[in-house]
Amino acid sequence: MAHASPRRRTLRRTATAVGAVAVIALGAAPAGAADPDTGLVMGKIGPIDGVKPGSEVGLPGSFTNTGTEALDKVWMIWSATIGLGYSSPTPSNCSTENYGGADEAPQSYLLICEFDQTVSPGVVYAPEGPKLRIQDSALNDELTARVSKSPIQIPEGSPTQGTGPAIKLVERPDETPAAPGSTEPARAGTKVTAKSTADFQVTGAQLKGKVGDTVPLTVKFTNAGPGWVAGEPYESVTNVHIKMPAGTTVTGTHSCRDQGQGAYVCGTSSSFMHPNTEHTYKFKLKINKAVPGAKGSVALEEKSRPFDPIKSNDSADILLDVEGAGATGGSGSTSGTGGSGTSGSDSSGSTSGSGGSGTSASGGSGSASGSGSTSGSGTSTTGGSSATGTSGSSSTGGDLAETGSGSTLPLAAAAAGAVILGAGGVLVARRRAARQR
Template identity: 40%
Template sequence: MPRPPHRCRVSRTAVAALGAAGLIALGAAPPAIGDEPPGRVFVGGVGPLEDVKPESVLELPVTVVNKGASTVDEVWIKFTTTRGLDMTEVPANCRTQFVGAYDEMPERWIAVCRFRRTLKPGVVHTLERPFTVKTRAHAFDDEMWVSASNFDPGSDENNPPSPGNEPAVGLVEAPGGAEGTAEEVKLPVRAANTADYEVTGGALRGNVGDTVTMKGTFTNNGPAWVYHRPETKPALVRITFPAGTSVVRPDPSCRAEGEMYICGALGEKEHVQDTFAFKLRIDKKVPGAKGSLVLTGVPLPFDTHRANNAAPISLEITGSDTGAGPSSAALPIAGAAAAGAVVGAGAVLAVHRRRTRSPS
């Protein structure tokens, strides 16, 4: 399979709107509601695939049947896979295409196969040889969609398709073959795989009054990717900072909850790292003060290595316990009283706590 192109993708919603406007401008009306195609092609012969091994070949003995009232002159079968599945042996009468993620849909590969075969109503046909896909090393909770129609379902508008590189495959009658019940079916493909989620903290060092940077990380160490559907809740990273520190500038992807911060941790793609950067002010020395990063929010049944789901944040105070310099707190009360005595009796001195700097 060719490498996925890196292209900017136009929203499918915008394309649909422009297409409708173009039809109106050209005076072309869409088909009337009552205009049905001469036949309806249903797909069958395939079902959920469970506990498959990564890097194994899966055969799809797809069947098609014309459920319409009249003959169909040609058939199109479309295969769509999520990123844990690969199409390595694509027949010459098929085209493949990579489509990047958009509108809550994951990146995926599509193969569309054309069959110049007449289908009479009610006669089941199957492929001369099964269509195959291969589970990749990072396969885990994947999906495949298979659909059939008597028209070309079209291609993605941004990425050009590529022709198949294997001998063409045809359709043959399959007496007694499984009749489909839908024009499109979704097949869960579950691979026996794991994903190791890991968080790392940081070692902070500075004097009282200093502003320091804390960088925590979240990484999916693989080998599996973890498909996050729109309804799937992501894992969360709960960050607690060492006592005696205050947040000057939080990471923009995190939100405050009391004295803690909660950061979203998608962890979808394997070997991809997210970094959470905070600016902290060391307000005072608290002996033994430590913070932590902890994965929370959802169960992680695929993560069999839980020891790295939490990490400490250490803090080492250097120099004097009280600190000094431009980042230290306002003038102490005792010092203010002495200064007031110098400028004369009756002088009023207001002491203000220095405000925490706003995020920039």
């Protein structure tokens, strides 16, 4: 199932965040009104843990008619976050839709099925299919199920009707039915955790100029996947800390916060991040004076990321070769990209001087040189690539963020586009994120 690309915008925290970016209440009754689906009770759905991307598992969701009369027809709907999908072909009595993909909500994948059969009181029913598919991008996902007495419609939806064999509800005699007259919710949700990872990585830069020059600086933060990651609603997925080389002043930037003394903090444009996507941070850097060995750094914030086992690419150097400053270690690499490589629009560039050459492992290649005449050879290695030169050696690292261990980034229902499902009409609550400058 194809995923839409996330929209690129600067994220600002909304002070009155309601805890949900896209809340779909399908037929939610006004306060004080009777729930139109009273008498339909969903059974609890346990967590689905340790599933393998590319696999399929049974689509959960069973319910009981706790009323006193049989029903002639019911509808069920499932909403899955972007690491999940449904097996093909879609049954002919079901349709699929993509919902969301705007503001801070990623898309939700909906499956809506109509069951034209008798549903007797006091009996547990569940659909005989289809299956829940674990996508390659799965990591920490959520699934919500809902049963309704009324047709379910999605606003501005474009449903795709299934063409496969129709499915039906089957009795589940091994499950305990809900108590007669119970008014428990007609919805249930669960978390789906995949055996996967997401590689967060940064790239640095190699700069060259003379005193008085203003040079462009571009650094990147990438989720190299394979999993997607969601953070708290209206919060950056992570923050990137950038320290400028000594002897320079930032004269222009966009969407990064100035922390003083040449330090900046840059966030992400949304509270979730698809795999193989990146954020680029651009600055204009004025060289005020020549400082031998001037070097800045790029590093992910000090935050636990258990889903990211590769720590060698969590930091990178910003190397600056100032004409007349002496040797700066021009063979240093600008990034660590060990493990999986970045994708997207990797940058490359080269600078020249009187020293040796170096290699950048940030998806492209570049060369930098010091102007000193020191003899000997040096080697710099990042992510499996190495370069030798005659101007000494420099290695990556900089101020490496301590990531530690602990819980994963929370998969907030809002950031993941979680769906709270009701029955009948439709209410959509959205929050728009303003651009921060």
